[in-house]
Amino acid sequence: MRIVLLHFYSRTPNPIYDQISASLRRRGHCVWVGQPGFEDDFVFRDASGIVASIKGFSRPLTYNIPPAFLRLLNGARKRFIGARMLLRIARFLRTERFDIIQVNLTSMAWILRAFSGGSAHYVYDVRQINEKVRPYNWWQNIHERLVGTEMTINAGFVFDHACFCHADAARRVLGEKWESRGTVVPVGVDGRFLGYPLRRLNGDASLNVVRFVYIGGLDRDRTLEQLLEAADALRRTTERFHLDLVGPDLSSGYYAQLIQSLGLGAYVGTKDAVKYGEIPELLAHYDVGVAYVPDRPTWHYQPATKVIEYRAFGLPIISTDVSSHREYVQDNVNGFLVADSPEAISRAMERLVVEPSTLPRLKKNASAMRSGVTWDDIGAMYDEDVYRRLARGKLSCDE
Template structure:
């Protein structure tokens, strides 16, 4: 079977290359594509470049200055871009085209009128199902949300989501008619790395927040919790590790709050060093803000990785996290307030026996899906689509 994976992101996205590698080991042909720096779509088989499809291109300066002309140019440019992709799919005679749309326009054109044997899957890694503000905002978000429903129910043969909550949010309680859930996987080192934890007496309890240092993460709540804890005990340290996309805002906040003795903001570590880095800490934090609201409909990759590593966690109490964290067993569930986060931190700091027990229980609960298992789930979907009788669609020119 030949499977073409395409995601309309410019940043690194490891999921599809890992799935594709497993499928190639099983004898299938699997290529992966996304944007390059020039805005074109480049197709790879492993590390080997296979093909390039011209992207929508940049808006000419003479057009960019006039809003109406700019909008028309964008519309026609993306139509032509989608038609070029359709032509590529036909030339490659793909069996399955697996699309992660992000915010790409016109992706409804990709499956419309394509050969009957070619099946199309739309994959929502994050549902981006948000509520707009004001009349115009609500109209825009309502239109965008309605498009997702149409993509899943009408244009694509099947949809996939990371969690049932996301599928239900987009498609309603009958989501299984149109969609499947394929959860996130973890790399083998998270499952296999020994995590033999010991603590020396008198050493501060260490907490870790791993992820982007961004204002949208609302890290002020964690820092406010740390300040509360610092008024009661100095027996802790809190590190934030990740790329700083807040232009130094949180570095300054640490100083303003008088937390330089307790809190550090450190640069990111390479992904292959994440497991070894995480296990040097006592407790990891998976605090997910209420806004954007669509973050509440799937677990974070860090939460899944911490479960696989056997790490005790302090996690926001929402449905996907409750599947990973059993309160007071392998971690503590909190609401997103400084008081609640601080109370959880203090319990770990002030009750060494509790920390030791949670650490043992977290180690006993290590689990997670592998990429091999996720690839099997995707292949089961592809085989089921192949065996279905394709619906006839109106043909479009390419």
């Protein structure tokens, strides 16, 4: 089959879609990935690189008008430009005659379905439900509800079928009878997480320091102040720990400055993001993975990628106690599930540092509990449970 996977939220190659596309190619399919380019364009890539691009529209608006009205105009203009771009993409898709068109987009996704035409099957791919990501004002609450309604319409009526990363996400969008309209295809892991030699895990024990790692964007919306306050409290009890925050700095240096202002430079550090394939080697230098997420509705609908990777790698995990993480972390078995507070996080870290038997026990359990769904498994799920059933007419959003 000819398959195209479209995502609209990042200009850099998304490792999830790269992994899915590679898996599907190994199963004999021709797969393109479409994503925003760096020149306000939209590019399509196959295994060898960019194979097509669609020219976009410039976006700046610099008229001499009041700022509030300017923001309103910019918002309207952005949507207008987005709609025109989607129309261009739809026309391109119509000429390419794909068998499967998979779309990860909420706003105006119906344009692609309505104007691409042809006999392709359209799959709505819900990677994340951004609900209550941060405290909102009244207008943002209304906007969020509208986005949620649009997602439900897309999944239930506009597209032929919908895929979700977690059953709770499917239930949130489609209701209790979601299985008649959607399929759960979880987030996968590279086989290197599962196959990394256990004897090399966790760095050098002779350092007598418990090393914690958080992997993810350093974004103010993720309230990483909680981790820094936990480290600040812990150092008053013990100095035998170090926490690294690894990921792209999306806070304009805020967290690096906060580390210094709290006097935590000896205990907490930041590191640049590493390539996806290098994460297993990075994790080998740590004792505990920190899967902290703010306890907000969005994280109850889908697990953070890091908790899946820590589990596959065999690291003990400290995780916020959100429902989507409970299938990966068993409290006091392969890690700790904690409340979203510096005090709770600090207590869990302290146990792993000062209690002689706790960290070795959790390490042994975590190593024995290594598990995960590989990207080849994910490719098989999409291929057999979704694409082929759509092609045979045995799957639809109305079953």
